[in-house]
Amino acid sequence: MARIDGHSWTPGEARKQFRSGVTGPTAGLAPGHTQANLISVPADWAYDMLLFCQRNPKPCPVLDVTDAGSWSTPLAPDADLRTDLPRYRVWEHGELIDEPTDVVAHWRDDLVSFLLGCSFTFEWALSEAGVPMRHVEQGRNVPMYVTDRLCRTAGRLHGPMVVSMRPVPPEHLDTAISHSALMPAMHGGPVHSGDPAQLGIHDLGRPDFGDPVDVEPGDVPVFWACGVTPQAAVTASRPPFAITHAPGQMFITDARDEQYRVA
Amino acid sequence: MARIDGHSWTPGEARKQFRSGVTGPTAGLAPGHTQANLISVPADWAYDMLLFCQRNPKPCPVLDVTDAGSWSTPLAPDADLRTDLPRYRVWEHGELIDEPTDVVAHWRDDLVSFLLGCSFTFEWALSEAGVPMRHVEQGRNVPMYVTDRLCRTAGRLHGPMVVSMRPVPPEHLDTAISHSALMPAMHGGPVHSGDPAQLGIHDLGRPDFGDPVDVEPGDVPVFWACGVTPQAAVTASRPPFAITHAPGQMFITDARDEQYRVA
Numbered sequence: 043m044a045r046i047d048g049h050s051w052t053p054g055e056a057r058k059q060f061r062s063g064v065t066g067p068t069a070g071l072a073p074g075h076t077q078a079n080l081i082s083v084p085a086d087w088a089y090d091m092l093l094f095c096q097r098n099p100k101p102c103p104v105l106d107v108t109d110a111g112s113w114s115t116p117l118a119p120d121a122d123l124r125t126d127l128p129r130y131r132v133w134e135h136g137e138l139i140d141e142p143t144d145v146v147a148h149w150r151d152d153l154v155s156f157l158l159g160c161s162f163t164f165e166w167a168l169s170e171a172g173v174p175m176r177h178v179e180q181g182r183n184v185p186m187y188v189t190d191r192l193c194r195t196a197g198r199l200h201g202p203m204v205v206s207m208r209p210v211p212p213e214h215l216d217t218a219i220s221h222s223a224l225m226p227a228m229h230g231g232p233v234h235s236g237d238p239a240q241l242g243i244h245d246l247g248r249p250d251f252g253d254p255v256d257v258e259p260g261d262v263p264v265f266w267a268c269g270v271t272p273q274a275a276v277t278a279s280r281p282p283f284a285i286t287h288a289p290g291q292m293f294i295t296d297a298r299d300e301q302y303r304v305a
Numbered sequence: 306m307a308r309i310d311g312h313s314w315t316p317g318e319a320r321k322q323f324r325s326g327v328t329g330p331t332a333g334l335a336p337g338h339t340q341a342n343l344i345s346v347p348a349d350w351a352y353d354m355l356l357f358c359q360r361n362p363k364p365c366p367v368l369d370v371t372d373a374g375s376w377s378t379p380l381a382p383d384a385d386l387r388t389d390l391p392r393y394r395v396w397e398h399g400e401l402i403d404e405p406t407d408v409v410a411h412w413r414d415d416l417v418s419f420l421l422g423c424s425f426t427f428e429w430a431l432s433e434a435g436v437p438m439r440h441v442e443q444g445r446n447v448p449m450y451v452t453d454r455l456c457r458t459a460g461r462l463h464g465p466m467v468v469s470m471r472p473v474p475p476e477h478l479d480t481a482i483s484h485s486a487l488m489p490a491m492h493g494g495p496v497h498s499g500d501p502a503q504l505g506i507h508d509l510g511r512p513d514f515g516d517p518v519d520v521e522p523g524d525v526p527v528f529w530a531c532g533v534t535p536q537a538a539v540t541a542s543r544p545p546f547a548i549t550h551a552p553g554q555m556f557i558t559d560a561r562d563e564q565y566r567v568a
């Protein structure tokens with residue numbers, strides 16, 4: 043997938059581009075600004091989803107929840123959640139039925155939208171601390187994998203945890219762990235580092251979402267809980283309707299990463 | 306209020322005492338174990354309450370939410386939420402109707418219970434770091450105040466933020482702030498330190514809940530968001546029914562404080 047040359051974009055400029063139809067992964071865009079996962083479900087499913095997030099805070103840290111039908115959020119007051127992401131996924135009964143660049147035609151008045159923290163947010167803190175970001179260097183989407191770890195069930199919602207993976211040189215491992223741990227709203231510290239088989243992942247070269255990333259000699263694969271987890275729950279639990287972002291193609295907010303660092 | 310001599314109790318021993326009718330504030334009990342606020346509401350109000358907590362994470366950090374009707378929690382698998390707190394408050398249409406030592410007679414099959422983090426949990430971290438805990442030294446309940454800061458509304462729930470206050474010697478102020486900030490699930494860092502009038506508090510000697518605490522010369526009043534906030538929301542929003550803990554008389558869990566420290 044072609045890399046967007048948007049490293050100098052403001053969040054508002056990025057959203058304007060996406061609104062006009064530009065697509066692609068958002069890692070590395072609008073530096074210093076918080077990116078978010080999107081999951082919109084009918085109001086009848088909103089309690090289950092909010093409880094699912096509360097019970098699974100590592101993959102699903104909630105940044106904001108809209109009122110039913112609303113497409114706006116205080117995280118970016120001039121944004122329209124129906125148009126301002128690069129690409130969406132539309133789901134019916136757990137099946138992917140469309141991947142449009144806006145969801146105006148799919149919108150419903152009973153949709154409650156959840157914005158969840160994203161690991162792209164702590165990538166800046168890691169980069170500044172000297173940790174290389176291989177997928178950004180290589181111009182690729184981050185690789186994501188469905189694990190064999192089950193989330194805690196909440197009402198009708200259940201499913202496996204999804205993780206993102208970044209290869210980290212061993213001398214940077216402590217820094218990667220400690221700096222991400224200070225951002226619990228962005229998935230916090232990793233859930234695992236080292237052997238992928240411990241998470242039920244058998245081939246790092248074949249991610250379930252995103253792109254495979256070239257690993258440098260000695261790099262340790264480090265796995266963070268991922269905000270694509272609700273999409274795995276949609277697939278497993280089959281709610282009648284849902285809208286999500288496309289993996290790696292996030293909502294860019296006006297919020298600053300720094301405000302989510304706890305110390 | 307008489308001080309309980311329970312500094313050497315395990316969480317299970319403390320709950321057994323409370324189950325048998327012992328009451329009193331729980332600050333300083335079962336050292337190193339996480340204490341929690343309780344708010345139980347009918348299932349019809351559970352989404353509003355969970356959303357209220359999500360939108361007001363400083364006063365209302367959610368540790369666990371039960372399924373409707375259940376009185377058990379993984380935070381203390383052998384506990385009974387109806388009997389194992391020192392004292393409860395029972396509310397109808399926003400009015401306090403009873404303050405019993407158990408709520409077996411008041412229980413309903415549609416009650417969803419929320420356990421919220423409590424600042425008593427980080428008191429251990431502060432004490433270990435050398436910060437004096439005046440209310441513990443003086444054998445009193447922590448003083449709590451209703452502020453003029455409004456919480457973000459969630460559905461039918463609205464109300465002011467409640468804070469707890471600890472007088473901190475100036476040389477310990479940075480430590481108190483930084484150590485509590487590392488426990489966002491226990492209200493995190495203070496919302497204010499210094500002039501109480503900035504929060505609309507006019508007389509520290511007359512707390513809305515708990516006991517006044519003697520301030521040593523030079524001490525700075527430091528205010529943390531407080532898990533009594535949902536009780537203020539119950540008063541303001543008048544749900545048909547609710548059960549809460551009595552302020553300062555918390556649910557003592559088996560969880561360890563350390564597991565909630567982010568780094």
